[in-house]
Amino acid sequence: MMNNKNTFSLYIHWPFCRKKCSYCDLNSHVRDSIDENVWIDGLIKEMHYWHKFTAHYKMETIFFGGGTPSLIQPKNIEKIIKTAKTLWKPYTNSKNNHLYIGSNNLYKGREIDNLYKNDEIEITLETNPSSLEANSLREFKNAGINRISFGVQSLDDDILHLLNRTHNAEEALKFIQSSLDIFNNVSVDIMYGLPTHTLQTLQSTLDNLLKLNIHHISIYELTLQKNTLLNHQIENKELFLPCDEQIANEYELILKSCKKHEYNRYEISSFSLPGYESRHNQNYWHSKQFIGIGPGAHGRIFIENENDLYSIMQTSTNINESTSVNKNVSSNQSADFTIIPQSELNKSKNSYNSYSNEITSKKSHYYSIENSKIPEKWLEKVQNKHNGLKVFENIDIDTQIQEFIMMGLRVTDGFSILDFESRFQVKFSTITSQDKINKLLDHNYIEINQHNIKLTYSGIIRHGAICKYLIF
Template identity: 30%
Template sequence: MARALYIHWPFCLKKCPYCDFNSHVRAQVDYGTWQNALLTEMEREFELAGGERLESVFFGGGTPSLMPASLVQALLDKARDLWGFSDTVEITLEANPSTLESVNFPALSSAGINRVSLGLQALDDAELRFLGRLHGVSESLKALELALKHFSRVSFDLIYARPNQTAEQWEAELTRALSFGTDHLSLYQLTIEEGTRFATLVREGAFAPLEDDPAADLFQITRSLTAAAGMPAYEVSNHARAGQESRHNLTYWRYQDYVGIGPGAHGRRGGVATKRHKKPENYLAAVANTGTGLQEERPLTLREQASEAMLMGLRLAEGLDAAQLAGRFGLTAAEVADEAKLELYTSQGLMWQQGNKIGVTEAGMLVLNALIAEVVPAELVE
């Protein structure tokens, strides 16, 4: 049964050039219409996803901090009425650190948000302009200070391995970031995604991505500095003090069920993959006509589920129990992990084994995608 709820808010003030998420810029947003649609979706999913109390609610986007606090409150009230919340429920909202949005923090806290994830992205004004961000460093740090005052848990994102970024520059930037007192950081290497403005600029020769070797050096610096600061990586790009890991994202990585509503949202419930219409107007029309924004609802085979569980679980520092996972999907351990390849990469120091548990080492995380392609049997992912 689902223990987590994801709510997608698709609107942004501006589309960032690196972003391939489902985000849209609209001159006007009818909040009443959106509230009705999201509440309708929530009720429909509750009928299908069971009644277990929620451990996590996550508002993602887009830019959910643009939502009125009254809308956030209405959605949380409905979720509480339907599922109920655990005593330690984590309620996260992604936010941009602009003055326009940070003034809404006190009201969002009162509405029930207890964890915020801020998109700082860089601590250099020139780099923020390159990344297409609307805020500057001074403004973002004021927002961070306000967030620490109003929310019990605060995380923020940084993007590194930017063009021409040196090891010295990233070490100084990350050291500064670690001094701000949050218990969670999401640190992502800049990836040029197809369909983004950055992909076009790279093809046109406007700039070149950082090469693999210097990017790997920055990854090692990231691991070293965060571990020394008591915030080791618990997932490829996520770092936290003990007990401050994102419970919502752990739901994904541990392959547990979750409900996803809103444009473009994905979900997993009882072996069924769900996907909503991405374009806001199409989503609203679908909800109005059918009572749901579902574009696709597809039963997954046991092998597909096992494959997804492997792909997600190997991202975690804690690894996964291969025998337990195999039993969950009616397979053998050899069917979910190539034992010969696992032995090979364990001997090379890229993976580890402890009884039935397997995982990827610090060195292996640098080549995680290649390892997964080797260790997860091809017939499992076909």
């Protein structure tokens, strides 16, 4: 989990969609028509801008997100990939390029060498599982995409209609099969905790998906967002969310079904066949660097050269000396954390304040970048200043520690305490107490093995509360 200052992941954001899903609060926009080439030129111009400060970096992954980036013509996807590979050398780990798939039916006993060739990196494209996108799958592969990811969400047509999705169940299943015929690495998203959802509905979706031996599945609990159609419907009591017990039962069903089909849960919401974990997302969870390109894209990057800092700051709308995360750590998981009393949580705040004072004086070279969200505003900035920056902030050591712990504990393997101490040059014992560690061990919320700390199943469903208890 050790951070490598000389490697990064590249995220490309395409903000346009055919229509807005009822639950979506992402930076996505519906436009009647656009000049695609103008927007592609903007993305490439912004890539060149960040290359000036990161020319010595190696690129680990590329991820096209949105929006719906599969609306981009394959030739322009290829143009972006070629530009990225020209600007940055690829960083590959030969150990990750050799996969062995175990006793799963389709893959039983079959050894797969070099899922990616030695000079290749993981390049993911998000798409919709509709017949329109299906026609371009092979072209996207020829353009350089080697991993495809799409949101099925459910295989119940009534729920898909409720979510305002562009596909139905039959289209989704056909799309999955077409993807598996073309790509060696396919990922799908589904949701749980949905209005009108039943255990039978979820079981049917899981059964129909898992038997296809899809390489990777992300399973997310619905999170209501303000200013979405679905939230409006819930507030007006047109629809109703399932109770906490129902949501917990759905998550338990997901775990059992994935285990039965030999999927490994390697992160709170992520399941894969052996060797098909998302490299791009792992870099996020392991607090590695990433550069965000496009409207509303975010990034985290080390900048140590003072001249580079000055140059970037001249183009940013908002410049802050430092930023810190919201102290009210939350979690998508519905289970509470009542076993640790509020009095203990209050004590933890005092402990947090004492270590925070020690950390604050340490100088940070880690910066948060955030682009303008409105596509037209971003494009105007890029055309005038070669980047779409809205916010450029120094991330203080205090905040980095909080993010490292919160992200690291999302992963099933947890994080190395030795890596933590090497990165931040502080003892882990200075940011929490042995008494709190012992309480978490006593309640079977965490495990510590040879300097590695991770959450148990009971801890995973209390992720947010445990992070708050540990560090605040």
